[in-house]
Amino acid sequence: MSTVAELWALQTTDLAVEAVRQRLTELEKQLGERAELTAARAATAEAQTELESGRAAQQKLDRQVKDLAAQVRAAERDLMSGRVRNPRELESMEANVAALRRRRSTLEGEALEAMLELDRCEAQLAARQSQQASAEATHQARQEAIKREAGQRLAELKTLSARLSQQWEATPPADRDLYKSLRSRKGGRAVAREQGGACQACGLMLATGVAQAVRVGGQRVFCPGCGRLLLAG
Ligand SMILES: [Zn+2]
Structure with a gap:
């Protein structure tokens, strides 16, 4: 099983690839x-x-x-x-x-x-x-x-x-499926950061127990607001 940090790193690269592709499309348009x-x-x-x-x-x-x-x-x-x-x-x-x-x-x-x-x-x-x-x-x-x-x-x-x-x-098949499914349903972002007790993707203030569980790690916690996988910090 991948760690949430590994899935976050995967997402970071994935988003960067997407951004560069978009920029290349824009540049192609501007070229003409x-x-x-x-x-x-x-x-x-x-x-x-x-x-x-x-x-x-x-x-x-x-x-x-x-x-x-x-x-x-x-x-x-x-x-x-x-x-x-x-x-x-x-x-x-x-x-x-x-x-x-x-x-x-x-x-x-x-x-x-x-x-x-x-x-x-x-x-x-x-x-x-x-x-x-x-x-x-x-x-x-x-x-x-x-x-x-x-x-x-x-x-x-x-x-x-x-x-x-x-x-x-390096991502196990089950995690690939999870990532792909969340990415396609959540506007390209499967993983969200938790900061100050809030989900940085949807802004929901998490219940203390949920926020703690995210920080402790060990188990996967999904945001009750947007459904994304939460990464501490
Ligand atoms: Zn959320």
Whole structure:
């Protein structure tokens, strides 16, 4: 028959194995975690698209301004050429030149706005690229830290598993059954400590006789509150 202290030691290793396994599962999840990185990349791509469409709009306006400037010059030349002498026709040509100039001036204003918008897009892209670079660096550092810790935890798991199987081998079959049955019914903890006359697992104050029996040892005492095997101290 195992002593309660031996079963407590078995439980301690068992819980440690469980905790390391859980940590490894968490680390595995974190290793695939790239939401921030994906968001940063998407933000850069969006800024890039905005910049390209801003650039296209600005180039289109530039071409329109140039075309219109050429039209204005042609109309001015025609007006000055002396080809037309009819006052009414001249008046209509002058009106046409004036209209073309107004249109050119409006377009120049729009081209200037497009240029300013382009500057804003360029600044935005630069800011997002820098945010992305920082997100990439943070991500990489985090991934490396996760991999490092996972390596350490795996080594720890190997040691703990070896210890657990040694302890398990040393436990008589009847005690294994008792331990397994209590563990599965009592949230993974078959053995509880008794301290100051109370069960440390469920908090029940034990009757004096029960607490004494635990401290004296020799017989197995189960907590009347939670049913766990009690270990003194
Ligand atoms: Zn208890």
